[in-house]
Amino acid sequence: MSISFADPTALTHDQLEEGTDFAPRFDAAGLVTVVTVEAGSNDVLMLAHMNAEALALTLQTGVAHYWSRSRGKLWKKGETSGETQQVVELRTDCDQDAIVLVVNQTGRGAACHTGRKSCFYRRASVSGDTATLQDTGLPRLFDPREVYGTPS
């Protein structure tokens, strides 16, 4: 059994924005953007993408699945690292081209392949006409060389 979604082009603007049909507006590459946040803290863990299959699998199994653009394939998050994500809630936005996925991060609690809790571990600041990054100090919860066998 696979989950089916409504066709956004068959909906009116009002139905798309205020209705109960889930009609994800996949882009030309067949993807929607997903913001994954930690349940409770609301911390943004990562930003990724889903195709229709990954979205359906995520809803069916309650475990986060994405589409890896770099590897060009379906990606069950944590398949290699053990850092799976249990879905608490899945929300879509007004025009249904983006998703917020609220999860409990399992394993060592590291959503990022660098071993940190979140991918967003650097803040930008401006000095003169140059923008630079500063590490916010998120610790590494695993060593990516041990988990992936290659440097992060």
Added chain:
Amino acid sequence: MSISFADPTALTHDQLEEGTDFAPRFDAAGLVTVVTVEAGSNDVLMLAHMNAEALALTLQTGVAHYWSRSRGKLWKKGETSGETQQVVELRTDCDQDAIVLVVNQTGRGAACHTGRKSCFYRRASVSGDTATLQDTGLPRLFDPREVYGTPS
């Protein structure tokens, strides 16, 4: 004075992921994806995009600027509605193709053009093989017909 960014193609993988150079990886359309969250609550308010000019203006002015893909132009958030966003922090992710913008939402506190605090006001659930949406109950803080002069 305009802020300049580093060229990501001139950086090593390690410099991109662990370094202090801010080298946004704009996509083929010249955009990075931006997740805007509310300071304090961490609530995800909206998902949008920035080109280099919007990113530089956001850093320079401390007020959120985006690139409107639907209108094809620079977009100072709140220009029409008054719902501007004061930047508290701007973070980038491991491979520098996404941004988390932490803001104080001004005005009536509505980041979404529908008048709600957040664009993510519907959650998905599955019944049988169909996914549907349920309103999470976020109230409208303004009437979009009054603010924009047209239905939302």
